[in-house]
Amino acid sequence: xxxxxxxxxxxxxxxxxxxxxxxxxxxxxxxxxxxxxxxxxxxxxxxxxxxxxxxxxxxxxxxxxxxxxxxxxxxxxxxxxxxxxxxxxxxxxxxxxxxxxxxxxxxxxxxxxxxxxxxxxxxxxxxxxxxxxxxxxxxxxxxxxxxxxxxxxxxxxxxxxxxxxxxxxxxxxxxxxxxxxxxxxxxxxxxxxxxxxxxxxxxxxxxxxxxxxxxxxxxxxxxxxxxxxxxxxxxxxxxxxxxxxxxxxxxxxxxxxxxxxxxxxxxxxxxxxxxxxxxxxxxxxxxxxxxxxxxxxxxxxxxxxxxxxxxxxxxxxxxxxxxxxxxxxxxxxxxxxxxxxxxxxxxxxxxxxxxxxxxxxxxxxxxxxxxxxxxxxxxxxxxxxxxxxxxxxxxxxxxxxxxxxxxxxxxxxxxxxxx
Amino acid sequence: xxxxxxxxxxxxxxxxxxxxxxxxxxxxxxxxxxxxxxxxxxxxxxxxxxxxxxxxxxxxxxxxxxxxxxxxxxxxxxxxxxxxxxxxxxxxxxxxxxxxxxxxxxxxxxxxxxxxxxxxxxxxxxxxxxxxxxxxxxxxxxxxxxxxxxxxxxxxxxxxxxxxxxxxxxxxxxxxxxxxxxxxxxxxxxxxxxxxxxxxxxxxxxxxxxxxxxxxxxxxxxxxxxxxxxxxxxxxxxxxxxxxxxxxxxxxxxxxxxxxxxxxxxxxxxxxxxxxxxxxxxxxxxxxxxxxxxxxxxxxxxxxxxxxxxxxxxxxxxxxxxxxxxxxxxxxxxxxxxxxxxxxxxxxxxxxxxxxxxxxxxxxxxxxxxxxxxxxxxxxxxxxxxxxxxxxxxxxxxxxxxxxxxxxxxxxxxxxxxx
Numbered sequence: 001x002x003x004x005x006x007x008x009x010x011x012x013x014x015x016x017x018x019x020x021x022x023x024x025x026x027x028x029x030x031x032x033x034x035x036x037x038x039x040x041x042x043x044x045x046x047x048x049x050x051x052x053x054x055x056x057x058x059x060x061x062x063x064x065x066x067x068x069x070x071x072x073x074x075x076x077x078x079x080x081x082x083x084x085x086x087x088x089x090x091x092x093x094x095x096x097x098x099x100x101x102x103x104x105x106x107x108x109x110x111x112x113x114x115x116x117x118x119x120x121x122x123x124x125x126x127x128x129x130x131x132x133x134x135x136x137x138x139x140x141x142x143x144x145x146x147x148x149x150x151x152x153x154x155x156x157x158x159x160x161x162x163x164x165x166x167x168x169x170x171x172x173x174x175x176x177x178x179x180x181x182x183x184x185x186x187x188x189x190x191x192x193x194x195x196x197x198x199x200x201x202x203x204x205x206x207x208x209x210x211x212x213x214x215x216x217x218x219x220x221x222x223x224x225x226x227x228x229x230x231x232x233x234x235x236x237x238x239x240x241x242x243x244x245x246x247x248x249x250x251x252x253x254x255x256x257x258x259x260x261x262x263x264x265x266x267x268x269x270x271x272x273x274x275x276x277x278x279x280x281x282x283x284x285x286x287x288x289x290x291x292x293x294x295x296x297x298x299x300x301x302x303x304x305x306x307x308x309x310x311x312x313x314x315x316x317x318x319x320x321x322x323x324x325x326x327x328x329x330x331x332x333x334x335x336x337x338x339x340x341x342x343x344x345x346x347x348x349x350x351x352x353x354x355x356x357x358x359x360x361x362x363x364x365x366x367x368x369x370x371x372x373x374x375x376x377x378x379x380x381x382x383x384x385x386x387x388x389x390x391x392x393x394x395x396x397x398x399x400x401x402x403x404x405x406x407x408x409x410x411x412x413x414x415x416x417x418x419x
Numbered sequence: 420x421x422x423x424x425x426x427x428x429x430x431x432x433x434x435x436x437x438x439x440x441x442x443x444x445x446x447x448x449x450x451x452x453x454x455x456x457x458x459x460x461x462x463x464x465x466x467x468x469x470x471x472x473x474x475x476x477x478x479x480x481x482x483x484x485x486x487x488x489x490x491x492x493x494x495x496x497x498x499x500x501x502x503x504x505x506x507x508x509x510x511x512x513x514x515x516x517x518x519x520x521x522x523x524x525x526x527x528x529x530x531x532x533x534x535x536x537x538x539x540x541x542x543x544x545x546x547x548x549x550x551x552x553x554x555x556x557x558x559x560x561x562x563x564x565x566x567x568x569x570x571x572x573x574x575x576x577x578x579x580x581x582x583x584x585x586x587x588x589x590x591x592x593x594x595x596x597x598x599x600x601x602x603x604x605x606x607x608x609x610x611x612x613x614x615x616x617x618x619x620x621x622x623x624x625x626x627x628x629x630x631x632x633x634x635x636x637x638x639x640x641x642x643x644x645x646x647x648x649x650x651x652x653x654x655x656x657x658x659x660x661x662x663x664x665x666x667x668x669x670x671x672x673x674x675x676x677x678x679x680x681x682x683x684x685x686x687x688x689x690x691x692x693x694x695x696x697x698x699x700x701x702x703x704x705x706x707x708x709x710x711x712x713x714x715x716x717x718x719x720x721x722x723x724x725x726x727x728x729x730x731x732x733x734x735x736x737x738x739x740x741x742x743x744x745x746x747x748x749x750x751x752x753x754x755x756x757x758x759x760x761x762x763x764x765x766x767x768x769x770x771x772x773x774x775x776x777x778x779x780x781x782x783x784x785x786x787x788x789x790x791x792x793x794x795x796x797x798x799x800x801x802x803x804x805x806x807x808x809x810x811x812x813x814x815x816x817x818x819x820x821x822x823x824x825x826x827x828x829x830x831x832x833x834x835x836x837x838x
Contacts, residue, residue: 107793246834369832392537396828409794410784415789417790418673
């Protein structure tokens with residue numbers, strides 16, 4: 001039997017060594033690796049599909065839920081999307097080595113910052129094989145080494161993708177150990193991975209709340225957490241009714257299962273009677289269940305009772321909690337109490353209310369007159385994202401290449417010494 | 420007997436509530452509080468001195484070491500310096516609410532970032548009462564609430580300073596609980612403080628390596644660590660000899676006990692015979708002990724043998740480890756293996772070696788032709804610092820107001836929805 005601790009120590013040591021090489025790698029080398037991986041993924045489409053078919057057969061035998069089977073499935077089209085994603089990351093600007101904020105000090109030295117890789121990034125995710133390629137690409141471009149641990153149901157698919165990644169790294173003259181996919185399904189591997197600060201600099205768990213909470217609890221290294229998205233839209237008493245309707249509709253119904261979908265609607269008392277029945281009618285027309293406060297239920301006959309728990313809920317379903325509030329102040333207080341600090345939007349034409357909402361709402365994205373559905377690395381122009389952080393420390397909101405790097409101070413002198 | 424857990428939960432809850440108020444506080448309110456605290460410190464100089472005298476008497480009775488007594492001692496001059504420090508932080512630009520990087524996206528929305536407080540900052544430090552005022556000032560200006568736990572030997576002094584802080588906060592109409600000084604000497608208080616993620620957003624331990632490692636081990640919240648400073652100067656084969664001598668001398672001898680003092684000297688083989696004897700003579704003339712590799716000992720008769728452990732050592736004393744290396748590549752490899760990743764300097768006139776050193780040395784500050792002694796928040800222009808982070812995550816190197824804040828994403832729209 002495999003000694004998991006020894007195995008993980010070996011992975012960690014190799015990752016640390018590879019991270020030194022990756023930190024030195026030129027932009028051209030990293031891009032060559034990404035393009036070679038994309039090429040390998042295309043060339044090996046058949047073997048990727050075969051590995052995935054074996055995973056799917058085992059999953060069906062184990063009676064995996066349809067939604068999980070769906071996420072596990074790779075099609076030829078999904079593989080082409082994976083290859084294109086790798087090429088897209090190759091086109092992103094290299095963040096590493098970027099020098100900013102150089103200022104001359106009275107002593108004569110010039111002080112500024114240089115962007116550097118974090119080192120070794122551990123990523124723990126569920127049975128979604130495409131994450132293997134996406135995560136590898138982002139870590140590689142940011143000059144990091146990566147240790148990937150995907151869901152056990154996707155093991156064969158992930159190993160097949162890992163072979164493509166190694167082929168691409170080799171072709172570019174970079175260490176194959178720059179991206180390692182853990183080959184054991186033993187849960188203890190995760191416990192070791194998150195507790196090796198000498199080898200791992202940060203852990204990014206991607207998946208359900210249970211996984212993320214477990215990782216955060218056991219971790220001995222920093223974790224970039226992506227917890228749930230209980231997002232709010234607040235319709236202010238100065239809202240443009242057309243914008244309010246359009247934004248609430250889009251934020252709730254464009255997709256139900258995403259973390260930036262609105263789960264609660266707050267509306268100012270002064271405009272509730274005018275606007276809420278119309279908004280509710282549109283939502284109900286699309287099959288959305290309304291759970292409302294007492295005032296909401298007076299205005300919307302079909303609304304069910306919202307319990308205290310509803311204000312906390314991330315439904316990921318055609319349900320919305322609705323509350324009538326006095327004003328922007330009460331809306332902010334409600335959000336800061338119940339929200340998961342992911343994304344919140346105000347609809348208003350009032351400048352002061354907009355500024356106050358922006359300043360006082362303590363969430364990773366705060367919006368004025370735009371749909372919460374925009375909270376996304378691609379929409380924000382990051383090119384790609386490794387997750388959406390609901391932490392405040394280090395990286396907040398969509399995390400792209402910059403979130404996978406840090407900055408060191410640099411000093412350029414001409415022989416200066418301290419007096 | 421006091422229930423420490425209940426006490427700390429109360430502290431945490433009050434800090435979280437105060438952090439909401441502090442996040443909303445205007446620059447004028449925060450500056451008014453800082454100036455009022457400075458005033459209170461000056462007005463109460465006599466009672467601060469009396470409290471400190473009581474601490475000192477107890478410390479002497481307990482047989483505290485002279486160096487610790489020295490750090491514990493407050494003089495009228497030290498109290499005036501404390502007041503001036505508070506006024507200096509009041510003059511720093513307020514980081515909170517600063518909007519940067521706004522870009523218009525193809526969808527029409529504008530996306531950027533707004534700087535926000537971290538929330539609640541816990542600071543654990545040894546018996547240096549001036550840290551109480553400095554740390555409170557930085558946390559307050561950055562819009563955070565602070566929970567301070569100083570060394571038990573300084574308890575009376577810290578409580579006296581805390582009274583001034585409360586007076587200043589009250590005068591400015593800010594919550595007195597925005598800065599709380601823990602009143603129990605029970606060690607369990609620290610264990611609770613670092614394990615309340617619901618109330619504390621980050622812990623900054625300041626003090627010895629033992630304290631910091633203990634905090635990092637027990638913490639359930641992010642920690643900004645300031646571990647040791649094993650700083651290097653590398654004299655390249657293209658170094659200007661006059662700059663090399665001046666920088667090594669200053670980096671080693673200007674102060675022996677600071678974390679940015681050089682503890683190791685690396686010198687390129689091609690120039691060692693020419694330059695090392697002269698450099699060594701100056702150091703030895705100031706009473707510095709040289710511990711060298713074999714080649715060093717051939718060139719410097721008085722040099723003692725450097726053991727493997729010497730390359731890891733932070734002496735904080737008039738001792739320096741010296742090694743002759745082949746070139747910049749060997750210097751970088753040595754530093755990345757043995758350094759504590761604090762601060763390293765190269766002395767060179769060669770552009771490519773300078774650039775390579777800047778890029779490849781994995782430390783929080785990397786310098787060309789300047790003394791390591793410049794690695795300091797004041798020298799870098801931060802105005803003040805809460806510590807020097809040897810972590811890569813979130814904040815690296817000197818941590819000022821910016822390190823005590825985070826950024827949220829903001830989106831300014833005009834009714835845009837996602838297609």
